[in-house]
Structures are given as C-alpha cells and as structure tokens.
Amino acid sequence: MSDEQTFGAPKSYVAPTFRSASGEPPPLRLHLNENTGGCSPAVLAAIRAIETDEIACYPDYADITAAVERFLDVDAGWVQLTNGLDEGLHVVAQAAATRAGRSSRPRSAVIVEPAFEMYAICAAAAGLDVVRIPPRDGFVFPLDALLAEAALDAGLFYLTDPNNPTGLAIPPGAIEQLCAAAPDAIVLVDEAYVEFSGRTSLPSLPRFRNLVIGRTFAKAHGLAGLRAGALVAHAETLAPLRRILPPFTLNVCAMRGLQAALQDPAFVAWSVSQARASKALIYEWCDGRGFTYWPSEANFVLLRVGAAAPAIVRALAERGVLVRDRSDQPGCDGCIRITAGPIEHTRTCLAELEAVLASRPD
Secondary structure (H helix, E strand, O other), X not given: OOHHHHHOOOOOOOOOOOOOOOOOOOOEEOOOOOOOOOOOXXXXXXXXXXXXXXXXXXXXXXXXXXXXXXXXXXXXXXXXXXXXXXXXXXXXXXXXXXXXXXXXXXXXXEEEOOOOOHHHHHHHHOOOEEEEEOOOHHHOOOHHHHHHHHXXXXXXXXXXXXXXXXXXXXXXXXXXXXXXXXXXXXXXXXXXXXXXXXXXXXXXXXXOOXXXXXXXXXXXXXOHHHOEEEEEOOHHHHHHHHOOOOOOOOOHHHHHHHHHHXXXXXXXXXHHHHHHXXXXXXHHHHHHHOOEEOOOOOOEEEEEOOOOHHHHHHHHHHOOEEOEEOOOOOOOOOEEEEEOOOHHHHHHHHHHHHHHHHHOOO
C-alpha cells in the first residue's frame, strides 16, 4: 500500500449516521474498537449479489483463501480462515493442550497483562493453566519474564502487537527472541490492529515454525459483524490446527464480503487516516486537561481519568456515548479506553466527555 493510500482520506467515504428501528439514534459505540465508519460499500453490494444456490450449498474456501494469501503476500497453504479471530484463539489453545497431553510436564498459556480477555477464556476452556505476567511501570514489555516462562516449558504464549488496551508496540526483535527460546511452544501474535500500526511479524514466519499470526478483518475493514479472521503460519504449523477446526467456518456472506473488502484498499486507507486524526484530537484534549494517556498504534486510546472512571463511563452512556471502563485491568486503574474512528465521532465523544466532567462536583 502506498503512502498516498495509507494517509489519504478519500472524500467518497462518509461516516454513517446510525438509526435504530424506532428512528432514534442508538448509542455511539466507541467501546469495542469497531469501525464506526462502517464498511466499504463494495461489501454490501457483494452480499446483496449472492445467489440462492450459494446459500443452499456448503462453501468452497479455495478462492477466498488464495485471495487472502495474495493480500498478505504469503505462500499458498499458509492461511487458515477462521470464524473471526476468536475461533483462531480457541484453536491454538486446543492445539497447545493436545501437545501438553503427550508430555509428562504441565503446560501453560502465558499472557502479558493487561490483555484481551479472550486469551484467558480460550486457554481455560482448553484446560491449560493460565500464567499472567503483571504489567511493568509504563507498560514496558516484559521480555525477561516471558523468557523465564519459556524455560519452564510453557506451551502457549498469547501476545498482542500493538497491545490491547494500551496500544503500545512490542519492541523490535522481542517476538523472535521468544520464538527461539520456546521452540516447542506456540507463539500466537495477535495483529488485530496491524493496519493502524503498519508493522507485522509476517517476515519472521519462514524462520520460526512455532510462530502463528492472528489476523482479523473486523477493525480497519469494518467486518466485525461478518466474523472473518485468519491464522497465518507455515503450512506444517497449520496442519495440526486444521485438524481441530470444523470443515466449514466462514459463511457465504463473510466470504463474499471479505473478497470485496480486499479489493477496496481506499476504504482501509480512509479508516486508518480517520483513526490517526482522531487519536491526535484525543491527545490534544488530554494534554489540555493534564490527563495521562499512552500514544497508541491502534484505533483506540487508553487514558487515565482517575477514580471516577466507572462513573464517567456510566454518565457518558446516559448521554449516548459508549466507551470502555478498563479500570479493573492490571495496571489500568482509573483508565478508560476510547475507540478512535471517524473524526466526527471522536469530536462528539470529547464534547460529551467535557460536559460530563464539567457536571461533576469534584
């Protein structure tokens, strides 16, 4: 993707105004890191063009899998499509548990806190022990602690790059060091926000057979409701994971929608540029009020508003704006997370947040 595609904001894309069936505007959803700019119009056109025989038949994934492999520039056989990335997170946990069953030593899933909640849920569902590495000051990446767990025969490492909820990057070379130190473990790198960060560990796949990269098309592409994800790894690495998956994962709507989304890079460029501008607005707002925040490589910003964070989140919801209370996560006391999408949505959120703070007695 060229710089012009990445940083330009095509004027043909306009953030939608959401309306409920009653005609009342539903809440502005800035709490789940969705793309509130919607999806490419080409996606809707592709879904509407589905024929009755396509719905009546089980899907064939050959063409869409090949399209995703071309999109990611990886070899044939290195992509396994999944029903959202969540299914992929489950599959790697099950694969790690299967390996553990063949060993006399206990295996664990290692999670760096704060983390996406689904990692612990998937690991526990697969019967793995969960080891949580607590956050360091400033959310410094704990490579030394991960390497120590590798020496203890951990079976699975869940990493997010950039992290959710902080938006911070994993330092260069850290993933490769961990893969080298834990050759018998699965190292899953969740790249849900790769379009916003512009970084990927895909070039490391040929060197490390234990590296699996998770991708989703829910964020920059705006396909959260279609549930389209992928695991990317060497074909030999994917083979045991494929044996765990059911034969039919994506439905035909997700297949056709994803195919169309891949053919509209301008929409992704618009989404990325809107998120970048929105993050700048949030940073400026925080700087003007003395609030701590973490510069984010994703489509959201974590900021610390203090002990009143839960009350502020509730007050915003009453005003029709949903943001995420992250104050219960390790290292995130007093923090909320705001999705940074279309600029007009961010301006609405900040105006309502300003009004909530002004109305508080403290």
